[in-house]
Amino acid sequence: MLIIENLTHVYANGVKALDEVSLTIPAGMYGLLGPNGAGKSTLMRTIATLQAPTSGYIRFGDIDVLKSPDLLRRTLGYLPQDFGVYPRVSAYDMLDHMAVLKGIARPKERKDVVESLLHQVNLWDARKKAIAGFSGGMRQRFGIAQALIGDPRLIIVDEPTAGLDPEERNRFLNLLAEIGENVVVILSTHIVEDVSDLCPAMAIICNGRIVKEGAPRDLVGQLSGRIWRKVIDKAELEAAKAEHQVISTRLLGGRTVIHVLADQDPGNGFTPVEGGLEDVYFSTLSNTRRAA
């Protein structure tokens, strides 16, 4: 279990990226959903010991993460949002190198680990190629392979599916789904489907604050009967926004579909819809922004 308490991070330029964040993350897949710039990566990096917060406390099991980052690193698998590779180094060599760093020093064991991981992430055939020449999906699969070295108990994947085509995205999520249930896996993303497909628990982060937390099913349940839909012309949008709490707009066949949040039927041609996680996300963001 990963416990985060009152985590605050203020950057040198005065931007408050994290604001009193507290979370308790159980074993299993945990989704952290938020728009670009919400503070997701700052939170991920802070947990991954890559930056020290301005204040706060993080504990994983019995490891005080901020005091003993080295202990956490021994059981951490981290796939950053954006990572590069060394030029002229093959996937096999790079995994081998990472395996050494992650405590698998004996050559025989390392060979087993590296080969089995390459197989697992379906990069066996490309193992001798330089990673620099990999496609986006291959690169992300390599990324998860290196994160899985040494059976980590905490795995952090930061925006892993951004920019992947649907097929590669599925392949990647399948890989994540195979990870054992006793491991804490934090999946940070701005793509709602990633979370709804995979995570039994989640939180929504916005402007550096956790604004909603819970199981996706419960959260969707809370919205039951409060989401209304209407198809309007583009010209009517401004008026609708002024009148209702519009949580999302989407184009459909040249017209605009809007979802609004309301406890009662707003009438005027709105029809009730079964809310999805997307509506939870957008309504939460909408609420937060109205509050701001």
Next chain:
Amino acid sequence: MFGKIAGFELRYQLKSPVFWVVSVIFFLLTFGVTTISEIKIGLGPSDHRNGPYALAQSHLIFSLFYMFVTTAFVSNVVVRDDETGFGPILRATRLTRFDYLYGRFLGAFAAAAISFLAVPLAVFLGSMMPWVDSELLGPNRLDAYVFAYVVLALPSLLLTSAMFFALATVTRSMMWTYVGVIAFMVLWIIASIALGKPEFEQAAALWEPLGTAAYSLVTKYWTAVERNALIPPVAGALLFNRILALVASAGFLTLAFFLFRFQSAELSGARIGKREAAPSEKDAPPPAPAARVVPRFDRTWAWAQLMARTRLDMGQVFKSPAYFVLLAVGLVNCAGALWFATEVGAYGGSIRPLTRMLLQPLAGSFSLIPMIIAIYYAGELVWRERDRKTHEIIDAAPVADWAFVAPKVAAIALVLLSTLAVSVLAAIVSQLAHGYTNLELDKYLLWYLLPQAVDWILLAVLAVFLQAVVGHKFIGWGLMVIYIVATLTFVNLGFEHNLYNYGGVPQVLTSDMNRLGRFWIGAWWFRLYWSAFAVGLVVLTYALWRRGTETRLWPRVRRLPSRLTGKAGLTFTLAAAVFIAAGGFIYINTNVWNVYRTRIDNEKWQADYEKTLLRFENTPQPKITAIKLDVDLHPHDQRVDTKGVYTLENRGGEILKEIHVRFDRDLKVRGLSIEGARSKQTFDRFNYRIFAFDTPMKPGERRMMSFITERAQRGFRNSGDDTRVVGNGTFINNTEIAPSLGMSREGLLQDRAKRRKYGLPPERRIAKLGDIPSRQFNGLRHDADFVSSDITVTTEGDQTPVAPGYKVSDFTWHQSDRLKGPVDGAGDRRTARFVSEAPILPYMSIQSARYAVAHDRYKGVDLAIYYDPHHPWNIERMKTGMKASLDYYQANFSPYQFRQLRFQEFPGYADFAQAFANTIPWSENLFFIANYDDPEKIDMVTYVGAHEIGHQWWAHQVIGADQQGSTMLVETFAQYSALMVMKRMYGEAQIRKFLKFELNRYLRARGGDPLEEQPLARVENQPYIHYNKGSLVMYRLQHEVGEETVNRALRKLIAAHAFKGAPYPTSLDFLAALRAEVPADRQTLITDLFEKITLYDLKTKTATTRKLPDGRFETVLTVEARKLYAQGRGQETAAPLDEVMDVGLFTMEPGKKGFGNDKVLAFERRRIRSGTQTLTFVTKVAPKVAGVDPYNIVIDRNGDDNIAKVTMR
């Protein structure tokens, strides 16, 4: 559109920090050169710092270095859009390729050109600064500034801009463009050195694209006055060269236009596209899923981690293309240096490729590469994870911080070591290519590889530390550049102690005779000291390591104390302890056991010495008539104890009341007693003592004086360890161990600017020619005439002692049993006594080494060569030269005054040969290792031997009075003697090659003379006059009036003055003897040669030939001629020319390989007058070339146009 783009680009560049940083740096550099007299870049001592020449030099040199800057400006134009990703947007607009490329180029180039204005601005402002010596400043002339900026700098800036702009469009990479810049720079330097020989200067002036060679060709023979007044016309080679630069620029810009791909690098890169089509290999079946592997964080892991990181870091360097380029450039550079390493020795001599002789050029030419590697790759490796964006993955792995730092340092260290090893291989290959197989690998290892490796690793550690601290790679690199510049400057400003100059070590001198001597000891103590410091830096680097995404320094500094606990703290403490302990020991050596003096301390001392004591210069002193020395050498302890007795005589007309005794500055005086005198005053700081006679010394009276001195060095010094008394190859002269009488001008401060700085008159000139009082003294020493000597030398039992005089006894004995006296064979001390028969000058060398000795007897003279057994090659050649010299001099001058003639080798801490009475020490660097496999090479061994043997007459028989012209009687006549020996042995053709070198040296040196040029007869100890011009003058003299006529005059001089003592002869005595020998019509020649500075300008404008009806050929030469007289500072006035000169017709150009008498069709003496004239010849065969003074016997600044190709009419 074009204008707008150019304008936008210019404004963009003007706002960039690069522009301002660079402008400030170059402003400061130029300002420093202008205002700090210690810094001289390519300038002579009298050149005005704001004069046309200095302006030209600074613009030329800085526009060369500016190539790094222009590249930053213009390649940014190309690379920027790809790096920022803005390119696709821009390229989607209606911008044309022409506007985009050239508009931006123009803007960027304009920015570079504006930024370069910092250079003239700095000169201008610098010339206003009050502290600049007014003698170093002239008027600020707008035309000089405009010439330097517009003609010299701008075309070069444009060329480098265009060239690297083109490279950047091809490579689309800043790194590759810079690799190109470095490669160009290094190749330019190599080419400049390789083509620096006179025969290439014309070609270099035309084609060297940056104008340096063109400008230096125009100005090469300029005197100080000309340098400060003239701006060369933009014509001839200079004009061609500048147009070439513009044309080449246009070419590169056109090239860039066609090479430029108007889409982003990624889209156009076919290579990357191929790589993406990745998975295909099906070579092995996928493995079965493995059993669970549990990580173990143990010792094996820590070690494996270290190895893996080091391997990765090294691989990143070794596999990077930039490394190969750097290495290749370094190898090309050092290949050039290694090749030319054997071409040392003036006059085109060559030496054998001994390992020792290769190490210095190797270190010199290659050291740029390890320096760049250390600095560049420190930045690359420290920042690599970040640059490659792998840092988040790697930093989140359980890697200890030390496992980042240690491998990076180790990787650079190993890269440096292997790079140096490659350079050693290059040297070995060059030895083998010369067919030389005595590789001496131990010297490569201990004299070069290890010390160099340590020194460069120290630099790399500093670079790594700075990179770890600062927030950007470029700042780290910038700091290192500032550091390098600062270390160079500090030494100039008097901050010389290696205890505070990071990585500083004393120079280690090498010698085949004495190997590393004791010089290595101090150097390695300093290396220990700085290595300990570097270990401390590594620990700090670890403690401050940037991990994760935090890049600010302050949070890292705050946690510093907590990270310096445990093993890190222990290591730091240990390193600090070693640093302090080694530092303390070094301090005791350099500052307690030895005196630490900076260059500025020494100058101050010299100035005070002059101010305090020069007033005694004319205080009458007795003269030494006999010298008895008992010299006890302890070579391995670097100590010599001397007991001596002088016999003094009052040879003047006055009664002497006091006697002044002067000892070498650092000589310890253990005892001094003078018959009938007692100490009156002692100047301890100057080791100068005044004794008063109880009863004054009457004219003609003799007294005895005895002294005991000790010269020793304990431990090591910060710099300048003693090179005279060394383990094997001691070479010391009497003034270093025994006193002189009275004050002399020896060792006074010379540099005019420095003299003024210390409030001294800018120059002290010697007595004018014809001065009467100075005829009482010879040019060597005022306190003695010819003397008798009795020197006893004691040294190690296995060494051979040598001193002037005949050996009267030589035995070994046991130190432990001193009283027992001589033993047979192998005692541990050896004592030999040398006594003079003929009177000699009080100028004595004392040498001791483990010598091999070659003996020969020739016409009653015992010839002996004392040499190092490793250098046996030229002994026979030396003997032949000795015999030829003795023959010529005895036949033409006078009998040889001694029964023996000896050459002795000494360690290569100096490069000269010196003539003592019947004893001639030679440096091991020169002639013992000369190589004569190529018979075309000038025989320098014989030449220098003949010169030194000549001194047995011209110094040791006749020596000039201490006034103007003195060195003419010594050095010029020795040159002449040697030339005549060479002429006998090799014929005139060889001599002409030789004179060409002399002419070039003389003409070049004229401009740099800080005093003023004197006519030969008034030479004031100016080497370019008494050696180089002396050779030319004497050779022409004997060519015009006959060798025998010259020799008759010389014989008269000997007959009148040999061994006579005061009054000494002057150059006037020789000229009088000469004038008596030559006919009336040659008297002006003597005036022109000896009493004036005479220059000729001879030119064969056209040479045409036609076939006569009888089958012979009639050739007509049009010759232009003039004669000039120059003043001491270079002003010239035309003089009427009417002389008989050589005119020749040839079938081959004289001096070319294969030229001989058979190529001469006609060679006649014809009268040549000022102005244009035609000369007609008839020959049987058609000539190919013809001209006036074809062998370059007269002094002519352009000797090449004396002859011309003959055209058929």
